[in-house]
Amino acid sequence: MRKRIKPIVVYVVLALLGLALVIANIHNTSKQQAHLQNVKSAIPSATTPKTTTSSTSSSSDEELKLNPIIDLSGWQLPQDIDYDVLSNHISGAIIRVFGGSQISKDSNAASSNGVDKSFKTHIKELQKRDVPVAHYFITLSYFLQKCFSIQTYLLLD
Secondary structure (H helix, E strand, O other), rough: OOOOOOOOHHHHHHHHHHHHHHHHHHHHHHHHHHHHHHHHHOOOOOEEEEEOOOOOOOOOEEEOOOOOOOEEEOOOOHHHHHHHHHHHHHOOEEEEEEOOOOOOOOOOOEEOOOOOOHHHHHHHHHOOOOOOOOEOOOOOOOOOOHHHHHHHHHHHH
16 A cells, blocks of 8 residues: 655645745845946946146046947948047947958958958047047968068058
8 A cells, every 4th residue: 555645745845945946046146246246346447636727736536437449340331420429438449450351342341452441431530539549450361471561551551
């Protein structure tokens, strides 16, 4: 004859399992909140002395928000960008000037020789607004001389 499990035992086991899940959830949530606070406090910020026009020489630290640094290329068309709004929301820009020699002739972003079509406009507009600009180029060249000739072309042009 088989023994039957009493329903109260099943209810107690299920209740304990449910209680363990609730406690684990509360513990996990508190650990996530603590980790989030640690991460928020570790976000770097730059401070600069606040300049005053009065004759007193008091100065206080003004906190600056670090905005993102963006990557622009010919895929972001200059006519679609409001550079005034953009410059207020970024800390800098990295501009692609050469996209490699494997570009197809019908590419909207770069010429068939790989030079990005919009890099001059992006650089000119961002420098007008005092946004720091860096440049990069991608090459698939196997010959060092070709790399140097491409780099010289881009720097002198």
